[in-house]
Amino acid sequence: MSNYPYASQVxxxxxxxxxVIRLMGVWxxxxxxxxxxxxxxxxDLRDDINEILLETKNLEDWDSSLLVFLNQARExxxxxSIGFNCDCLPDGLGRLMLQTQSAVxxxxxxxxxxxxxxxxxxxxxxxxxxxxxxxxxxSFLGEIVISFFRLLVGRARMRWVDCFRAMQDTGPMALPIxxxxxxxxxxxxxxxxxxxxxxxxxxYYTPAFVGLAMVREMGPIMTGIVLAGRTGAAFAxxxxxxxxAEEIDALQTMGVPPVDYLVLPRVIGLxxxxxxxxxYSNALGILGGMLVSxxxxxxxxxxxxxxxxxxxxxxxxxxxxxxxxxxxxxxxYAGCLRGMNCDTSSTGVGRATTSAVVTSLLLIIIFNSLxxxxxxxxxx
Amino acid sequence: MSDIPHIEVKDMVCAYGDYxxxxxxxxxxxxxxxxxxxxxSGCGKxxxxxxxxxxxDPAEGQVLYSGKDFAASSEREKKSLLRKFGVLYQGGALWSxxxxxxxxxxxxxxxxxxxxxxxxxxxxxxxxxxGLKGFQKFYPAELSGGMRKRAGLARAMALDPEVLFFDxxxxxxxxxxxxxxxxxxxxxxxxFNTTVVVVTHELDSIFAIAxxxxxxxxxxxxxxxxxxxxxxxxxxxxxxVTEFLSRKGxxxxxxxx
Numbered sequence: 001m002s003n004y005p006y007a008s009q010v011x012x013x014x015x016x017x018x019x020v021i022r023l024m025g026v027w028x029x030x031x032x033x034x035x036x037x038x039x040x041x042x043x044d045l046r047d048d049i050n051e052i053l054l055e056t057k058n059l060e061d062w063d064s065s066l067l068v069f070l071n072q073a074r075e076x077x078x079x080x081s082i083g084f085n086c087d088c089l090p091d092g093l094g095r096l097m098l099q100t101q102s103a104v105x106x107x108x109x110x111x112x113x114x115x116x117x118x119x120x121x122x123x124x125x126x127x128x129x130x131x132x133x134x135x136x137x138x139s140f141l142g143e144i145v146i147s148f149f150r151l152l153v154g155r156a157r158m159r160w161v162d163c164f165r166a167m168q169d170t171g172p173m174a175l176p177i178x179x180x181x182x183x184x185x186x187x188x189x190x191x192x193x194x195x196x197x198x199x200x201x202x203x204y205y206t207p208a209f210v211g212l213a214m215v216r217e218m219g220p221i222m223t224g225i226v227l228a229g230r231t232g233a234a235f236a237x238x239x240x241x242x243x244x245a246e247e248i249d250a251l252q253t254m255g256v257p258p259v260d261y262l263v264l265p266r267v268i269g270l271x272x273x274x275x276x277x278x279x280y281s282n283a284l285g286i287l288g289g290m291l292v293s294x295x296x297x298x299x300x301x302x303x304x305x306x307x308x309x310x311x312x313x314x315x316x317x318x319x320x321x322x323x324x325x326x327x328x329x330x331x332x333y334a335g336c337l338r339g340m341n342c343d344t345s346s347t348g349v350g351r352a353t354t355s356a357v358v359t360s361l362l363l364i365i366i367f368n369s370l371x372x373x374x375x376x377x378x379x380x
Numbered sequence: 381m382s383d384i385p386h387i388e389v390k391d392m393v394c395a396y397g398d399y400x401x402x403x404x405x406x407x408x409x410x411x412x413x414x415x416x417x418x419x420x421s422g423c424g425k426x427x428x429x430x431x432x433x434x435x436x437d438p439a440e441g442q443v444l445y446s447g448k449d450f451a452a453s454s455e456r457e458k459k460s461l462l463r464k465f466g467v468l469y470q471g472g473a474l475w476s477x478x479x480x481x482x483x484x485x486x487x488x489x490x491x492x493x494x495x496x497x498x499x500x501x502x503x504x505x506x507x508x509x510x511g512l513k514g515f516q517k518f519y520p521a522e523l524s525g526g527m528r529k530r531a532g533l534a535r536a537m538a539l540d541p542e543v544l545f546f547d548x549x550x551x552x553x554x555x556x557x558x559x560x561x562x563x564x565x566x567x568x569x570x571x572f573n574t575t576v577v578v579v580t581h582e583l584d585s586i587f588a589i590a591x592x593x594x595x596x597x598x599x600x601x602x603x604x605x606x607x608x609x610x611x612x613x614x615x616x617x618x619x620x621v622t623e624f625l626s627r628k629g630x631x632x633x634x635x636x637x
Contacts, residue, residue: 157490241476242475242476245471245473245476246469246470246471246473247473247474247475247476249430249435249467249469249473250467250469250473250474250475250535251475252434252435253433253434253435253462253465253467254462254486254487254490255458255459255462255463255490255491256490
């Protein structure tokens with residue numbers, strides 16, 4: 001393009017009360033072209049003219065850049081009720097000018113009629129959105145409960161194969177990552193505990209510390225976090241894409257409640273599978289602690305295991321498993337909720353996925369604190 | 381046959397929250413008639429269809445099937461009405477985790493007590509009807525857009541529905557497939573006396589199949605004409621209607637897209 005001999009040029013000439021605009025040279029988008037507004041700002045234009053005439057005798061080549069210039073000129077002329085004569089424009093250019101002139105569609109008014117919202121308005125809108133979110137949370141929970149009762153009385157159409165698929169995805173497929181993370185958490189806990197307890201000469205409590213921390217807190221939380229990122233996100237994106245492709249509408253018009261069919265199997269699958277994963281995570285974490293105790297504290301494996309069994313009760317383990325089942329439900333709930341409420345666009349699916357992970361992490365942490373309070377009140 | 385129209389839409393208002401899409405919508409469709417909902421893009425055709433098939437409840441007014449108000453029906457009644465519906469969505473809307481066979485057999489398993497072998501026979505038949513024999517084990521992702529649409533039609537026809545709804549059936553189809561689909565719609569109507577509701581703006585299809593058409597306007601937000609499209613073209617004194625049906629735009633049609 002840079003081989004063009006001419007750049008774009010404009011000449012203004014006033015004859016009586018007519019302004020002649022001579023357009024010359026090459027007007028292409030990747031060159032710098034003159035702007036009509038610049039002439040106006042410089043005060044190059046007299047106010048007492050009443051017609052603008054365009055002349056394009058020496059115009060070599062043009063594209064939308066010329067159209068921008070002409071539209072600015074036309075707008076300026078229209079504001080001052082000055083005649084704007086397009087007759088001399090090349091045929092294509094004249095037609096384009098007419099096309100770009102068409103009136104603004106009335107439907108555009110529906111979008112943002114009052115312009116940018118102020119601070120107070122934004123706060124208000126945010127609050128309304130939060131309330132709407134809460135109500136969506138509650139009504140979706142209600143739907144799941146109703147659907148669960150339908151299942152109990154044998155009236156829900158749920159494919160068990162979907163439930164098993166969710167279980168497989170949460171369980172066997174997630175074993176490596178959950179295993180690795182739990183093992184490393186166990187190792188870290190043991191190092192911290194050994195260093196700290198050594199100062200008091202009570203490093204023999206390391207197994208108890210690692211074991212308790214794993215089964216009561218770290219096992220359920222770490223498994224919850226991994227599954228939220230892995231499975232919750234997958235649920236949201238799968239259901240979200242189904243929504244975009246009208247697959248959920250298709251279920252509905254077939255008389256099958258989408259919650260029965262899509263949400264229930266996932267919630268059930270995850271609430272069964274998460275505790276099983278937590279048992280595995282606990283075992284690997286304790287194994288990590290054992291390795292550190294063996295290497296750092298020279299503690300025989302037998303002693304380590306004995307210590308673990310001495311200090312961890314069945315209540316400790318089951319309290320962890322109980323809350324992990326709740327975490328499983330939370331992950332499935334958040335993933336399905338965000339998927340079902342996804343906007344029908346591909347960016348909507350992305351947003352739903354992100355928001356599913358954030359929602360489930362937030363809820364897991366909140367519920368974990370609630371469980372801590374309840375356990376402490378009832379001394380569990 | 382009774383005098384009650386098969387489908388009747390009465391003074392319906394369609395809105396998304398506060399945003400009004402259509403108002404004062406009323407029309408009737410008799411059993412065995414083919415109704416085309418037409419109009420320019422963004423005039424609310426698909427919205428109207430969504431309201432008719434119960435995906436959205438009308439803000440005001442009613443949709444009656446053989447005199448029965450859909451939105452006011454109980455869950456059980458709704459389900460028995462939905463049993464008689466077949467819907468072909470714009471992209472086919474096949475369930476992507478299932479094969480074509482599973483997709484088409486789904487409604488049969490849901491609503492009938494047929495044996496597995498009988499179901500498979502019906503599936504085979506329906507797939508042949510839309511030219512997809514032998515594709516039973518394929519997943520939707522392995523098919524082209526047009527094939528997915530035809531498979532969607534096979535699923536919509538699985539229960540020999542009394543009413544078939546089509547959302548833009550010819551979009552994404554080549555002219556030949558599009559013509560075949562029109563013929564299929566006509567033959568379904570002739571054989572089963574199916575009532576058909578089609579959302580489209582394809583003029584060829586409109587003139588080929590429609591007994592009756594309602595035209596929506598995005599500006600007026602309501603029906604601006606209804607009747608047989610050929611009669612509308614000849615007799616309507618509304619330039620918007622005749623321009624649409626004769627494919628004549630304003631000064632520059634592109635500026636009015």
